[in-house]
Amino acid sequence: MKNPPERYxxxxxxxxxxxxxxxxVASHPRFELVVVADDANxxxxxxxxxxxxxxxxxVPYVRDVERALSEHxxxxxxxxxxxxxxxxxxxxxxxxxxxxxxxxxxxxTVAECDRxxxxxxxxxxxxxxxxxxxxxxxxxxxxxxxxxxxxxxYAIHVDFYFAKDxxxxxxxxxxxxxxxxxxxxxxxxxxxxxxxxxxxRPMGELQIEGIYPLAYIRMLTGASVRRVFARTARHFHQxxxxxxxxxxxxxxxxxxxxxxxxxxxxxxxxxSHPDIGxxxxxxxxxxGGLVISEARPEAAIYYRGQPPAEYRHRRLAVDNDxxxxxxxLAALEGGGETILDARGSRDICATVEAALTxxxxxxxxxxx
Amino acid sequence: xxxxxxxxxxxxxxxxxRIAPRLRGGSITAVVEPDKATAKRxxxxxxxxxxxxxxxxxxxKHDREFDAWAAAMxxxxxxxxHGNRPFDMNPGNGKDxxxxxxxxxxPSVTTVKESLGSxxxxxxxxxxxxxxxxxxxxxxxxxQLDLACWLIDQRPATLFARQAKGYVQVHLGFADDRMxxxxxxxxxxxxxxxxxxxxxxxxxxxxDDHHNMQLVFGGGHPQAIRTLQGDKALLAxxxxxxxxxxxxxxxxxxxxxxKRALRLDEHVEASLTSGEAxxxxxxES
Numbered sequence: 001m002k003n004p005p006e007r008y009x010x011x012x013x014x015x016x017x018x019x020x021x022x023x024x025v026a027s028h029p030r031f032e033l034v035v036v037a038d039d040a041n042x043x044x045x046x047x048x049x050x051x052x053x054x055x056x057x058x059v060p061y062v063r064d065v066e067r068a069l070s071e072h073x074x075x076x077x078x079x080x081x082x083x084x085x086x087x088x089x090x091x092x093x094x095x096x097x098x099x100x101x102x103x104x105x106x107x108x109t110v111a112e113c114d115r116x117x118x119x120x121x122x123x124x125x126x127x128x129x130x131x132x133x134x135x136x137x138x139x140x141x142x143x144x145x146x147x148x149x150x151x152x153x154y155a156i157h158v159d160f161y162f163a164k165d166x167x168x169x170x171x172x173x174x175x176x177x178x179x180x181x182x183x184x185x186x187x188x189x190x191x192x193x194x195x196x197x198x199x200x201r202p203m204g205e206l207q208i209e210g211i212y213p214l215a216y217i218r219m220l221t222g223a224s225v226r227r228v229f230a231r232t233a234r235h236f237h238q239x240x241x242x243x244x245x246x247x248x249x250x251x252x253x254x255x256x257x258x259x260x261x262x263x264x265x266x267x268x269x270x271x272s273h274p275d276i277g278x279x280x281x282x283x284x285x286x287x288g289g290l291v292i293s294e295a296r297p298e299a300a301i302y303y304r305g306q307p308p309a310e311y312r313h314r315r316l317a318v319d320n321d322x323x324x325x326x327x328x329l330a331a332l333e334g335g336g337e338t339i340l341d342a343r344g345s346r347d348i349c350a351t352v353e354a355a356l357t358x359x360x361x362x363x364x365x366x367x368x
Numbered sequence: 369x370x371x372x373x374x375x376x377x378x379x380x381x382x383x384x385x386r387i388a389p390r391l392r393g394g395s396i397t398a399v400v401e402p403d404k405a406t407a408k409r410x411x412x413x414x415x416x417x418x419x420x421x422x423x424x425x426x427x428x429k430h431d432r433e434f435d436a437w438a439a440a441m442x443x444x445x446x447x448x449x450h451g452n453r454p455f456d457m458n459p460g461n462g463k464d465x466x467x468x469x470x471x472x473x474x475p476s477v478t479t480v481k482e483s484l485g486s487x488x489x490x491x492x493x494x495x496x497x498x499x500x501x502x503x504x505x506x507x508x509x510x511x512q513l514d515l516a517c518w519l520i521d522q523r524p525a526t527l528f529a530r531q532a533k534g535y536v537q538v539h540l541g542f543a544d545d546r547m548x549x550x551x552x553x554x555x556x557x558x559x560x561x562x563x564x565x566x567x568x569x570x571x572x573x574x575x576d577d578h579h580n581m582q583l584v585f586g587g588g589h590p591q592a593i594r595t596l597q598g599d600k601a602l603l604a605x606x607x608x609x610x611x612x613x614x615x616x617x618x619x620x621x622x623x624x625x626x627k628r629a630l631r632l633d634e635h636v637e638a639s640l641t642s643g644e645a646x647x648x649x650x651x652e653s
Contacts, residue, residue, distance in 0.1 A: 154532050157551060159496055161567060170569060229528040229645050233545035235493040235569055248493050248567065250547045252528055252539040260530045260537060262549050264496050272572035278565065280578070282498050284535060284553050289500050291561060291578050362526055362541070364644055 001333045007032040008332070011074040011098075013065060013089045014038045014081030015053040016046050017190075017198045021103045021130050022078045024321030026057065030329055031076065036061045037068030038081070045187060046082075065089065069096050076328075079103060082183075083199035087112040090127070094119040099126040099332065104196075104211045106345040108203055110353050110368060113346035120342050126331045128338040129345040131215045132294075134323035136316075141281055141292045142220055150285030153221055156261040157282040158213035162205075163273035164194045166237040166247065179242035204232065204246030205267050206352050213263050214348045215340050216281065223255040224347055229364045230355035236269050251355045275313045370610045372447075373398035373426060373434035374414070375455070380440065380602065381410045387603040388414060394610040398434045400426050423455065436613070438606065443510055443626065444469035445602075447609040447619070462623025466612065468605035469511040471562075472621045475600045476575035477515065480566055484519060489568030495519045495548040496567075501560040505536050505552040509636065514621070514629040516540055516548035519566055523628065524548070528645040529636045538636055539645075559594055 008031050012022040015036060026033040036054035038046060040063040047063065054061035062068035069077070069092075077093035079086055080103040087107045090100045094116070106113050106129055120127060132138065145153060167185055182202040189195040196208045218224070232246035240247040248266035255261065268277070279294035297316045306312070324339070331338045350367050358365040374396055377384060388396050398418040401407035411419040418433050420426040426434070437448045439455060446454035447466040454465060471477055483489050495516045499508045517523060526541035534554035541547055555561075563576040581592040612619040639646045 155535060155537065155551065155553070157498065159565065161565075161572070163572075229539055231526075231539070231541045231545065231547040233493055233547070235491070235545065235567075248545075248547075250494065250539060250549050252530065252537065252549070254530065258532065260532065260535075262537060262539070262551065264494060264549055266494065266567060268567050268572060269570065271570060272567065278572075278574060280563075280576075282551070282563075284500070284551075287556065289553065289555060289561065291498075291563075293578065362645065362647065364528065 004333045005075065006030075008075045009034045009073055010076045010078055011068055011072060012036045012053065013077050013079045013093065014042075014046065014050065014085065016049045016082060017080045017195055018103050018130075018193075019053055019080065020321075021080045021101065022053070024130075025076070025078050025101055025325060028322055028325035031325060033057050033059055034074065035059050035068045035072040037065045038063060039065055049190075065092060066096075069093060069098055074098055076101060083108060083197065083203060084201060087116045091116055091119045094123050094125050094127075097123055097125060099328075101128045101130065101328065103130050105207055105352075106211070106342075106349050108199070108201065108207050108349075110346065110350045113342075113349045117342050117346055126328060126338060127342040127345075128324065128328045128331075129211065129215075129340040129342075131324065131340045132212050132320060133215055133219050133339050134320040134327070135294060135318060137292050137294050137296045138216055138219075138281075141283065141290060144290055145220055145283065145285070149288065150283065150290055151287030153283055153285045154259060155284040156217055156221055156259070158216055158261075158263050159278065159280045159282075160209065160213040160263065160265045161268045161273065161277045161279065162209060162266070163270055163275065163277040164267055165270045166194065166267055167239045168237070169269070170234065170236055170238050170241050173238055180239040182239065182243045185239045202243035202245045204240065204249065204356070205265055206232065206246055206249045206251070206355055209267075210249075210263070210265060210352045210355075211345070211348050213265060214351055215344070217253070217261060217263070218344055218348070219339060220281075220283065221255065221259055223257060223259045225253050225255050225351045225367050227254040227364055227366050228252060228351060228355045228358050230358040232356065232359040236267065246359070249355065249359070251358075253351075275311050370394040370613050371397040371433065371435045372438045372606070373400060373436070374410075375400040375423060375437060375439040376402070377438065377440045377445075378406055378410055380445075381413050383599050383602050385413050385415075387599050387606065390603055391606055391610060393614060394606060396438075398426060398430055423453065436609065442507065443467070445605065447606065449613070462626070464613075464618065465623045465626070466605065466609045466619035467514075467621050467623070467626040468609070469514065469621075470601045471511045471515050472518070473601040473604040473608070475597050477564060478604070480564060480573040480575050481519060483571070483573050484566060484568065488571050489566060489573060490570030491544070491546075492520050492566055492568050493546055494565070494567040496563075496565040497548070497550045498561065498563040499551070500553045500555045502555055502557050505534055505554045506633075508552040509536055509538065509550065510629045510633055512550045512552060513538070513632045513636075514625055515564070516550060517628060517632075518621070518625070520546050520548060522546065523648070524632070525648055526645055527632065527635050527639055527648060529639040531640050536636070536640075
């Protein structure tokens with residue numbers, strides 16, 4: 001890119017879910033948040049969250065996405081809306097030649113992902129799906145694999161258990177209680193950041209969080225998933241039972257080049273791990289194996305009177321946000337794609353969709 | 369007192385010598401090894417005077433000097449009463465066998481099972497096992513299939529398996545949407561890696577060798593070396609057989625469990641051959 005700007009002008013298009021995405025973007029010295037925007041017809045709670053974020057960053061909040069993109073000369077849109085609006089907001093930015101950083105998941109439907117891909121084909125911009133691929137331990141795994149430490153990988157497994165609650169436990173409410181409303185629950189869950197499934201339509205853990213471990217697999221192997229066999233369960237939380245979406249899932253993966261693997265994922269409840277959860281990578285290669293704890297490096301802090309909700313183990317030296325934005329910069333200014341681009345994100349959505357189908361049919365399913 | 373004749377246990381002789389004095393209500397009284405020199409050596413190590421180079425010879429010459437067999441077989445240690453020879457693999461005789469594969473009696477695994485049994489973890493939803501070993505991957509798989517069924521306390525209803533050279537992964541589906549995922553791999557010579565996670569509806573247990581590693585610095589990158597669980601598994605297995613015999617009850621992991629694992633292994637083969645998931649009708653394995 002000739003004459004890149006000193007700082008890219010960014011618009012946060014809806015900040016109702018994971019504000020860590022626009023915060024991460026804004027924290028990089030080459031990106032500047034200049035406006036928050038959303039559609040005027042959004043409910044009051046959406047505007048309230050957007051306004052609060054805009055006030056914190058001392059930027060305007062504009063209730064008109066297209067006007068904000070145009071009047072503020074936006075170059076990068078950061079999308080963190082309700083899930084069903086992810087692709088729509090991103091596409092509207094893409095159609096104006098605006099690059100996009102989007103919160104996960106890309107969408108809950110492959111059709112929406114394909115619509116976004118088509119938009120990028122018509123208007124080539126850079127797309128970065130927010131991810132965890134630059135965590136220290138994941139980078140370390142990549143370094144070891146690329147150095148040939150275990151030879152050519154032939155199997156990769158990710159066990160991805162989030163030790164978070166999601167409302168009352170399964171079976172803890174009276175039988176006559178009204179089923180829990182998904183969106184209502186997610187809106188309340190914003191208070192502790194466990195609102196990754198913020199959407200009008202319920203979504204299970206494979207859809208909410210599956211992109212993270214599947215993105216690890218994609219980055220570490222370079223392989224696409226071709227076929228899956230999956231099982232899912234509503235095992236922990238009443239809201240998942242009431243809305244018939246999984247909070248526990250297991251997926252066997254068949255990938256390019258004969259590579260095999262598995263994904264085990266769940267929102268397993270706060271009591272089930274002393275910290276945020278157990279996240280491990282196991283990689284087997286022709287000359288050995290790797291066992292990687294995603295949480296390392298970490299330090300442990302304990303003290304009398306420590307609140308139960310406070311994590312005892314704290315992750316250290318996490319530069320994931322900065323490195324993701326560096327990666328985006330490299331794509332913007334040097335060409336090439338981001339670490340998790342639209343095509344990769346779409347393939348991950350298709351993998352999840354196939355897994356959910358497999359869980360229903362009890363058969364292996366091909367990834368579309 | 370249960371008197372054991374140990375058969376083909378050469379590799380475990382030292383461990384047996386250590387635990388023999390700790391057996392309550394049991395002892396080792398005879399040794400069978402196909403090689404005479406080995407038989408004498410093992411007998412000396414175990415401080416027993418009776419040895420033979422075949423089970424037939426032991427029957428012929430020392431039939432009244434033992435009450436039970438402890439035989440090392442490809443699928444693990446099998447303990448059986450005198451009249452029920454485990455080497456014959458005759459289903460009719462298998463009632464009082466104990467299939468003493470190490471993982472059933474490993475302290476880490478029994479700790480997890482006890483937590484499940486006490487209700488602390490709630491209903492088991494997922495059993496996840498990784499076992500990487502210098503031994504054959506399919507040999508380990510039998511034990512892991514047994515563990516999965518034991519921990520979930522059900523027979524699976526569906527199964528999907530994939531393999532590569534020296535590697536197998538198995539995905540099990542049980543009733544009530546419970547599940548297990550196992551991967552067994554053959555590593556190059558060296559130590560093994562074992563990781564067991566059980567995710568329950570109100571708690572979870574992690575018995576992961578990653579946590580049991582010690583670091584040895586000797587220049588360059590440190591070595592990671594496991595602190596092992598000693599002879600506890602072997603001691604617990606023999607003691608369970610002794611206690612079951614005395615109480616006239618079936619041992620905790622017997623022929624039924626072995627048969628179940630063997631039949632599941634057949635279904636694994638069927639899935640590997642077809643490349644598809646296999647339905648185990650009626651939950652029968």
